[in-house]
Amino acid sequence: MTGVRVDEAFRCEQCGATWYYDKHHCPVCASHEYGTTELDRGEVLSRTTVEMTPPDVRSPNDLALVRFGDVQLIAQLADDGVSTGDTVEFAGEYRLREGDDKTRPRLRKVTQ
Amino acid sequence: MTDVAISGVGMTDFESESDRRLLELAAVAAERALADSHHDSDEVTSIHVGNALTEALGTGTGIGNALVSELGMEGVAVDRVENTSATGASACHRGIQAVGSDQSEVALVVGVEKMSVAETQEVTDAISQLVHDREYAQGLTLPSFAGLAAGAYLDRYDAPREALGAVAAKNHRNGLANEFAQFQKEITVEEALSSPVVADPLRLYDCCPMTDGAAAAVVSEDGPVDVAAATSATGTHAVAERRDPLEIDSVRTAGERAFEAAGLTPKEIDFACIHDAFTILELLELEELGFYDAGTAWEAALDGETAVDGEFPVNPGGGLKARGHPLGATGLSQIVEVVWQLRGEASADRQVPEADTGLAINVAGFGNNSVCTVIRA
Numbered sequence: 331m332t333g334v335r336v337d338e339a340f341r342c343e344q345c346g347a348t349w350y351y352d353k354h355h356c357p358v359c360a361s362h363e364y365g366t367t368e369l370d371r372g373e374v375l376s377r378t379t380v381e382m383t384p385p386d387v388r389s390p391n392d393l394a395l396v397r398f399g400d401v402q403l404i405a406q407l408a409d410d411g412v413s414t415g416d417t418v419e420f421a422g423e424y425r426l427r428e429g430d431d432k433t434r435p436r437l438r439k440v441t442q
Numbered sequence: 443m444t445d446v447a448i449s450g451v452g453m454t455d456f457e458s459e460s461d462r463r464l465l466e467l468a469a470v471a472a473e474r475a476l477a478d479s480h481h482d483s484d485e486v487t488s489i490h491v492g493n494a495l496t497e498a499l500g501t502g503t504g505i506g507n508a509l510v511s512e513l514g515m516e517g518v519a520v521d522r523v524e525n526t527s528a529t530g531a532s533a534c535h536r537g538i539q540a541v542g543s544d545q546s547e548v549a550l551v552v553g554v555e556k557m558s559v560a561e562t563q564e565v566t567d568a569i570s571q572l573v574h575d576r577e578y579a580q581g582l583t584l585p586s587f588a589g590l591a592a593g594a595y596l597d598r599y600d601a602p603r604e605a606l607g608a609v610a611a612k613n614h615r616n617g618l619a620n621e622f623a624q625f626q627k628e629i630t631v632e633e634a635l636s637s638p639v640v641a642d643p644l645r646l647y648d649c650c651p652m653t654d655g656a657a658a659a660v661v662s663e664d665g666p667v668d669v670a671a672a673t674s675a676t677g678t679h680a681v682a683e684r685r686d687p688l689e690i691d692s693v694r695t696a697g698e699r700a701f702e703a704a705g706l707t708p709k710e711i712d713f714a715c716i717h718d719a720f721t722i723l724e725l726l727e728l729e730e731l732g733f734y735d736a737g738t739a740w741e742a743a744l745d746g747e748t749a750v751d752g753e754f755p756v757n758p759g760g761g762l763k764a765r766g767h768p769l770g771a772t773g774l775s776q777i778v779e780v781v782w783q784l785r786g787e788a789s790a791d792r793q794v795p796e797a798d799t800g801l802a803i804n805v806a807g808f809g810n811n812s813v814c815t816v817i818r819a
């Protein structure tokens with residue numbers, strides 16, 4: 331995940347497939363030529379509040395499983411006012427784990 | 443493939459903190475399995491050791507070789523298997539494959555873990571490193587995945603939290619009847635539901651403990667029970683990549699392969715040892731294996747169908763929840779329980795009546811890899 335941002339997925343330059351978790355090659359066409367693409371808005375499939383977390387992770391840790399088109403990921407929520415079915419986007423600057431060298435966005439609810 | 447039998451089994455007590463060293467635990471289980479079999483230690487041609495965490499917890503490397511000397515069995519072939527939480531069953535399958543392919547005549551399989559050597563936090567951190575880097579960056583742990591899956595399950599099927607509590611209470615009741623179990627204590631559904639939240643909606647009593655212990659089996663061509671199938675399958679490393687959060691493909695595929703290899707259907711299995719690292723996993727795995735339709739295992743749990751005296755007993759030994767979860771030993775302890783049940787040697791309060799065929803499923807990570815074993819009397 332060197333260089334890729336939390337709010338980016340990988341996108342194949344040959345076939346356009348997208349994926350979030352690192353692959354050696356495109357999972358659809360096996361091309362090694364791929365770049366990144368910014369994630370827009372996603373739908374919350376499930377959410378949880380984790381009370382017992384590792385020492386360098388906030389507690390409670392609000393998390394959501396989110397679908398962005400073909401891409402699904404689990405990421406931290408900016409606040410706990412998010413429910414299953416809500417639309418979310420990445421925003422803001424936070425340290426996801428204590429000691430992180432830089433800040434990254436969390437998921438927050440999009441209010442139409 | 444040559445017919446493969448399990449000719450002896452044995453295990454140590456599963457405990458929060460054992461007085462025995464890592465290698466001592468392994469040696470005790472090995473001796474008990476050998477004593478239970480009709481083989482002497484000098485007949486053993488290969489040893490397969492399952493251990494997941496020794497390097498991460500600083501209790502030595504090369505433990506296969508060290509165990510051989512601890513047992514005074516120098517000369518035998520040995521290897522060590524690692525497959526996170528499914529290490530125990532994977533090690534057993536190496537022994538089954540060795541005997542089945544005539545590469546070994548008598549295989550001794552030992553799974554062991556001593557998790558109390560480190561602080562709880564250190565062990566949790568070692569385990570949490572099995573997730574994908576992008577999951578780790580978000581602070582994800584195994585309970586995080588279980589919480590997300592449990593929330594989705596209760597939501598989709600309109601199931602009550604009591605169904606999860608019923609799984610915990612049932613497995614504790616079975617653990618009470620198992621003298622080797624870490625927790626020999628009954629709990630009520632109410633106690634489970636009011637225990638501290640770990641990852642909403644899961645609470646402390648929905649989660650398995652950390653455990654010290656070892657379990658072993660002797661695998662050879664003849665014995666009182668036969669291996670009908672030993673299969674495994676992998677799933678995605680990152681849990682979010684699964685299109686449906688309630689599907690665990692590795693469990694489903696390992697199960698399908700096992701039923702095909704054994705020439706059996708789920709209906710022909712008399713009882714099962716399911717990898718209930720979290721109560722929700724017992725429900726999901728029962729559905730993925732075809733024992734229950736999707737969205738119905740929770741009703742079976744509430745109705746007592748999966749109790750020892752129910753239609754389809756699940757985790758008669760107490761499961762990971764009550765027997766304990768020493769990673770490298772867990773899968774073997776499931777197999778030990780299946781063998782005891784098939785031989786009619788489990789304690790009266792947990793003995794499944796007229797059990798001829800049992801299934802065990804041991805799961806790595808949150809479904810990264812699943813290892814399925816079917817054993818027949």
Ligand SMILES: [Zn+2]
Nearest residue numbers: 342345356359
């Ligand atoms: Zn492609």
